Amino acid sequence: MNSLVDDEAFEKTVVTHYDTLLKIAYQYTRSRAEAEDIVQDTFLKYLKTLDDNRGFADDEHVKAWLIRAAINACKDYLKSARRNRSVSLSDITETDDKAVNDGQTDVMDAIRSLDPKYRDALYLHYYEGYSIRETAKILGKSENTVSSRIQRGRRKLKEVITDEH
Amino acid sequence: MNIDDYRQALDGITATQEEKIMAAKNITEKYNNEKKPRIRIAKRTATLIAAAAVLACGTLTVGAVCDWNYSSLFNSFFAGKTNPYLQAGISDSGTEMDAEWQAQDYEQYDFSGMGKDINESVKFENFTLKINSLIADENCAYLLYDVVFNEGYDYTPVGFDDWSIIADGNLKLDEDAALSADSQLGAFGEVRFVGKNKNVYSYCSLMGYTYPLSGQSIEYTFGPLVCCDNTVSLKSDEPLKNIVLPCDYKYTVDIDFDVNAYTVSATANAPSDLGNWGTGTITAVKLTPLMLTVDVADYNGFKDNFDAKAEIAEFDVMLSDGGEFTALECGNDGDINGDTCRLTFIIASPIDTSKVKSVKIGSAVIDIAK
Numbered sequence: 001m002n003s004l005v006d007d008e009a010f011e012k013t014v015v016t017h018y019d020t021l022l023k024i025a026y027q028y029t030r031s032r033a034e035a036e037d038i039v040q041d042t043f044l045k046y047l048k049t050l051d052d053n054r055g056f057a058d059d060e061h062v063k064a065w066l067i068r069a070a071i072n073a074c075k076d077y078l079k080s081a082r083r084n085r086s087v088s089l090s091d092i093t094e095t096d097d098k099a100v101n102d103g104q105t106d107v108m109d110a111i112r113s114l115d116p117k118y119r120d121a122l123y124l125h126y127y128e129g130y131s132i133r134e135t136a137k138i139l140g141k142s143e144n145t146v147s148s149r150i151q152r153g154r155r156k157l158k159e160v161i162t163d164e165h
Numbered sequence: 166m167n168i169d170d171y172r173q174a175l176d177g178i179t180a181t182q183e184e185k186i187m188a189a190k191n192i193t194e195k196y197n198n199e200k201k202p203r204i205r206i207a208k209r210t211a212t213l214i215a216a217a218a219v220l221a222c223g224t225l226t227v228g229a230v231c232d233w234n235y236s237s238l239f240n241s242f243f244a245g246k247t248n249p250y251l252q253a254g255i256s257d258s259g260t261e262m263d264a265e266w267q268a269q270d271y272e273q274y275d276f277s278g279m280g281k282d283i284n285e286s287v288k289f290e291n292f293t294l295k296i297n298s299l300i301a302d303e304n305c306a307y308l309l310y311d312v313v314f315n316e317g318y319d320y321t322p323v324g325f326d327d328w329s330i331i332a333d334g335n336l337k338l339d340e341d342a343a344l345s346a347d348s349q350l351g352a353f354g355e356v357r358f359v360g361k362n363k364n365v366y367s368y369c370s371l372m373g374y375t376y377p378l379s380g381q382s383i384e385y386t387f388g389p390l391v392c393c394d395n396t397v398s399l400k401s402d403e404p405l406k407n408i409v410l411p412c413d414y415k416y417t418v419d420i421d422f423d424v425n426a427y428t429v430s431a432t433a434n435a436p437s438d439l440g441n442w443g444t445g446t447i448t449a450v451k452l453t454p455l456m457l458t459v460d461v462a463d464y465n466g467f468k469d470n471f472d473a474k475a476e477i478a479e480f481d482v483m484l485s486d487g488g489e490f491t492a493l494e495c496g497n498d499g500d501i502n503g504d505t506c507r508l509t510f511i512i513a514s515p516i517d518t519s520k521v522k523s524v525k526i527g528s529a530v531i532d533i534a535k
Contacts, residue, residue, distance in 0.1 A: 010189055015189070057326070060326070127171070
């Protein structure tokens with residue numbers, strides 16, 4: 001079958017942004033396999049978007065769009081997980097050890113315990129290096145809201161770590 | 166723990182190059198398998214382009230011809246152009262929004278009485294700021310304006326993003342009102358890039374206020390235009406070579422129309438599971454064409470509770486004709502009276518409040534019909 005996709009360009013996009021989306025999804029799902037499913041769904045949506053002739057100005061625009069789409073897919077995941085919850089709380093809270101180094105498990109648990117609205121803002125600002133304005137644009141929130149979420153997120157992260165030790 | 170610990174924890178979540186390439190192949194294969202003829206898309210895309218063209222036309226001609234009034238301008242603005250991410254087909258609730266259908270199905274809203282044309286222009290060194298129109302209800306104001314770059318000015322430098330403008334809108338309250346308002350001025354605000362047509366860049370300032378707007382004035386402050394360098398990695402230590410065009414201008418708009426004309430409200434005593442936002446008892450709901458505000462007593466929205474975080478709350482507005490839509494959170498969650506918290510939500514497109522039957526907030530349904 002002839003491919004309907006520019007394979008080379010798409011592969012480059014996947015290679016470039018895969019880790020970013022995986023990190024976002026993993027913070028929501030606690031499961032590497034489910035995080036990978038979310039990443040796949042996000043890239044599928046991206047292909048459909050290209051197919052609808054919706055253009056992207058540049059690679060930063062693509063990245064911002066993918067991040068936004070991944071966060072939305074994660075929220076959908078939470079909704080469906082909540083509705084269809086059939087596993088015990090211990091199953092949910094247990095982390096996928098393969099995804100992180102042993103030494104960082106506590107930090108990952110603390111990150112995951114944050115409300116998603118804080119987690120997303122922290123991740124985009126401190127890990128991806130986006131400015132407050134850029135983070136606000138990606139999340140569709142005001143700069144004031146994002147600043148406040150970053151401050152509260154940092155505070156909560158410290159509280160969780162301190163409580164655990 | 167410091168930021169380095171945070172980064173190191175996330176550094177471990179990676180895929181190998183081989184895994185990524187394999188994933189790309191799998192996704193491509195899945196996509197090709199799913200691909201079906203989509204004749205409908207062409208029509209819908211054309212509709213979006215038409216809507217964009219109408220918007221551009223409207224913003225270009227206002228002030229010069231005056232065939233366009235604020236109602237026409239805002240109808241064009243709301244018809245699928247309210248949020249750049251809606252254009253990408255994704256809503257805040259994570260569902261497929263399909264902006265083209267929004268544009269196609271958008272019902273012209275009668276903004277009569279809730280706005281005004283402004284047509285104010287002020288020249289700067291490289292551009293002219295044209296303030297076009299304003300609409301407002303009791304707590305929310307939208308201001309449309311254009312930046313028109315001078316002929317001969319290179320407004321599309323290579324390696325730079327689109328222009329952003331720094332703008333804010335503050336209520337001008339007299340001293341007594343300001344004191345009584347206390348912290349209730351807590352507002353949200355953002356500047357949306359609406360679109361561009363050659364040298365005309367259009368923006369909308371969306372400002373929300375807890376303090377009622379009736380009879381007040383909003384002082385808009387326009388700051389510099391910024392064009393961001395996109396050639397340098399955001400994580401690089403290399404400084405960005407952003408272009409900044411100075412702009413320092415204030416314009417005051419009087420809210421001298423009836424902002425309450427379309428407001429409906431209800432009091433309640435309804436315990437509700439607010440999902441991602443926590444739990445509480447809803448005591449009051451107010452709906453305007455542009456915004457939903459909900460007062461919640463005994464609010465525990467900031468408590469770390471996995472169950473509460475695991476679900477995204479639904480804030481649906483249900484219409485008499487059976488239709489319904491979801492309002493978008495705007496992140497304003499301050500105390501208004503002791504332990505009562507006011508949650509505010511913007512509505513993507515203006516709503517005819519006379520057609521609203523009820524609102525569903527978390528697990529509670531509140532009748533709100535007039």
